[in-house]
Amino acid sequence: MAFSPYEILLAPFVEFEFMRRALVGAAALALGAGPIGVFLMLRRMSLTGDAMAHAILPGAAIGFLVAGFSLPAMTFGGFVAGVAVALASGLVARATLLKEDASLAAFYLLSLALGVTIVSMRGSNVDLMHVLFGTVLALDDAALFLIGGIATVTLVALALLFRPLVLECVDPVYLASVSRAGPVVHLVFLVLVVSNLVGGFQALGTLLAVGLMMLPAATARFWTSDVTGMIAVATGTGMVSGAAGLLLSYHLELPAGPAIILVAGGAYLGSLLLGPQGGLLRLAFPGRHLEA
Template identity: 60%
Template sequence: MSLLQPFIEFGFMRRALVACIALSISATPLGVFLLLRRMSLVGDALSHAVLPGAAIGYLISGLSLVAMGVGGFIAGLSVALLSGAVSRLTPLREDASFAGFYLGSLALGVTLVSLRGSSVDLLHVLFGSLLAVDNQSILLVGSIAAITLMALALIYRPLVIDAFDASFLRAQSRWSSPLVNGIFLILVVMNLVAGFQVLGTLMSVGLMMLPATSARFWSIRLPGMLTAAIILAVIASFSGLFASFYLSLPAGPAVVLSAAILFFISILLGPCGGLLSSLRFLTTGKEKV
């Protein structure tokens, strides 16, 4: 059984793999920065916030890639801005604000899709159809990945500084913290829209956050974490698609499940705080004492 056979023989497997790799390269680094900024659950909230806009695009144009993508981007960005405004103007903390908006967005999106669509359409929106990715979807995901990488290269230094010391950024840089945060959230929403086209609204955040969280156990330096996160995401994409082909599993959930398995392996075996590493350190320390 050749590991590459499904991808050599079938075009739909190649397209699915290319889309997942593009997401791995662009979305996973954003997940690392969400982790550093203690905004891990914001990614999940925004992935649900995309749904009402995508549902409105679906009601207007059916399963149109452009309409659903534009609608999802507008809805996700609106929720991000509204949540930030509410947390600044009221005593409500930002995480609670995001939670309120995303729960309402999820319910509204499911309701809108159900008004016109069937249960199949609802499953398509929520869980994606990775093996049905076409050239137009790959072009969209690839374009968003390219834009994300260029934008990250532009704001990388201020983004790192803002993650650790926003006051230092204000004092020493021409970049302001709200500007950097705004660009960053726009990139997150863009990648969730790209992931929504491939993995659905419920699964898209999985490929963004699980490899990023796993990477913490393989490196304590930011460049190492970014590299490890991308590698883990690519491995999860390949292994998930491989398992879906031979075990007849749904492709999108299989990819995210593979990322979750790598997360648990990282917890056990990771050299930077993994359970076995910590136990070995404790055992060695006791022997020295």
């Protein structure tokens, strides 16, 4: 039985409100998380995003323990926990011989174990799965406003801090020599990372929230070397991955969150092979000398 393009691409969003909500939520996540992922990649902090995604779990779990699936409680708890872990790992790195990546890994493992334990104390296995993998098909108005608000604040903050952020990626020593804004910019950036992970937690859970942040950013790097271009490609890839993942989950009856990340992963693998900026085929068959 043949299906028309309308039935495949548009009908699920036209006929079902929960699909439209999921699409809006995924698009808003991509709008805020895409640029953050690009700067994490350029600052060689890609794994930091993954660690911070798990760091929010105990705070969100405490919010769940106190108020059940309460959006304000879990959001506030996750944000506080994420910022606390970021600050604690930084302090440990500066006060001891331990490097920041090692201290962050230690806090991340502790946070993950503590969060799972807290959720298990009160909730069921279904509750734990919702916390870990999200409920993108069950986003309500409050969750959409939260995700949209975080995306808006992120874009405004990045517009204001764009130049020092880029300069810190390229030459942090020079930035430190001409301005004292470096530590403040770094702290604000970490807050933005945590905020977007908290927003992503509402839809994709703690285990997958970082996927829509880092996979589109890694994809963009194979298509352009310009920072603005990478942000545009990463944001577009995230939005397309959200829509395609939702359609895939609808037609094949797959979990929506993992389907979105699988599509983003497919875009990354395709770019790894075909991308003009360091893709495998480009490296294997380079053009003639001085050829564009």
